[in-house]
Structure formats: structure tokens, C-alpha cells
Amino acid sequence: AATTTAEVTVTAKAAPPETTKSAADLRFLVVEDNPLAAKVVVMMVEGLGYAIDHVTCGEDALVKVTQHDYDFIFMDIGLPGIDGVETTRRLRESYSMPIVALTGHADIDIKGTGLTDLLTKPLSFDKAEIMFAKYLNAGPAYDEPIDDNVIHLTQAAEQFNGDKHMAAGVLKEFVNDIPKHIATLTALAEQGNKGHLLNELNSLKGTASYCGLIRFQEAIVVAYDKVMGADSSSETNVILGKLFKELQRVVDAYVERYGPTGR
Structure with missing residues (x-):
């Protein structure tokens, strides 16, 4: 890509504290213009x-580093x-954190560029963990929790060839989307559109099947059957209210295990 002469001022960063961050406190930045490649990272x-x-x-990256204390950058x-x-x-000019190039070309010479290392696309969990261990002395930021019927990550990982890291990422996407699902279901119920409401419930059940949410999957099957037979909007609202409590149970279990949600 062609370079421009636009300048973005970066305020000098203070010397890092002597205390070492815990793995869970590390913060990463990915600078990537391809939406799919960025989503994978x-x-x-x-x-x-x-x-x-x-x-x-790059311009946004130079601004972003003045707003947060990043420990690692994919570039x-x-x-x-x-x-x-x-x-x-x-x-x-101001920062010393590891900056690892992400590129489709393995023959790029990074000597003298300031880049710490180079990874070829696509990024994989193995590649990422090697970089984190090499430059941050860090493995996964959380201990693997015990599976139960609210969140059964082992079952979810079976959908991804046993890859629990990928399953955890999909689970987080689901949890982050829960408010949107609740809003959609509520709106369809208010409109009295039972057909679309049933379709949305069925779609949500399919999405949940990738996340190891055993209890919720059982609850949504029951809710689907009851909504199908409901004779009034008030009856439908009661059914959905119980289902929303199960979704809240998923959120609570997720936060307890992995910390707050958020993109």
C-alpha cells in the first residue's frame, strides 16, 4: 500500500511499572483492514x-495506543x-511492546523495521500461543472451568474438532448477542407474529447448539412447543419470560467463569 505524508502525533509513553501484569490483565490490539482476517484474530x-x-x-492505531496501555500488537x-x-x-518512537506482523507473504524482511516478529496468515491458536509465550510469557488467561449443564465447553468443542479455544470464542459471541436476541423475541411477541417468533426461536436453538448450552437448549425446546400452543399474547410473554431467565443464567455463568462480556 502507498504511504502518505499525514502525521499523527503519539504522546510519549511513560516507563512501564515494575510490577508484572497478570495474564488476564493483558490487552491486545490488531491493526487489520480486512474484516474477516480481523474477526479471526x-x-x-x-x-x-x-x-x-x-x-x-495505521492512523487509527497511532491514536488508539494513546488511549489504552497495549501489551501486544498484531500489525x-x-x-x-x-x-x-x-x-x-x-x-x-515512543513504545516498546511486541509488534508482530501479520502478512500473507512469508518472504518479507522485517530487519530494521521495528517489527518484533512475523506471522503468516491465517493466524492459528498454535501460532498465537507461541508468540504470547515467547514475548509475554503468557498462556491462556483463564483456568479451564468444570463443565456443567449451563455451559459445557467440552461438548461445544466437539463442533470444532475438539478446539476449546475456538468454542470459547463462539460462546462469547453468543453471550454478547443475548440482548439483541431478547429484543428481537420481545418485539415479535408484541407484534403477535407467531410464525416469525417460532422461526427466531428455532434459529436461536440452532445457534446455541454450538455453545454447549445444554440447559438452555432444553428450555428453548419447551418454550418453542408452548409458544406454538399459546392462545394469547400474555401467555406467550410468560413463556418468553421464563426463557429469558435461562438466558440470564447463561450470562451469569459466563461472567463467573470468564469475566465480564463485551466486544
């Missing part, structure tokens, strides 16, 4: 239990505007 890093932010260009090379190499050069 975000899901993988979140699946390992870390917080991560995403920006699509795409072919960015619009100032490219990844120039963005890294400017960051190195």
Missing part, C-alpha cells in the same frame, strides 16, 4: 481469554494510508 485472542481491540488503519503490512511498516516505525 479477535475471536482467537478472546478465545484465549484476553481483551483485544481492532482498528483498520497487518498492507494497510490503507500509512502501511504497517511505517506505522510500526512511528510507534517505535
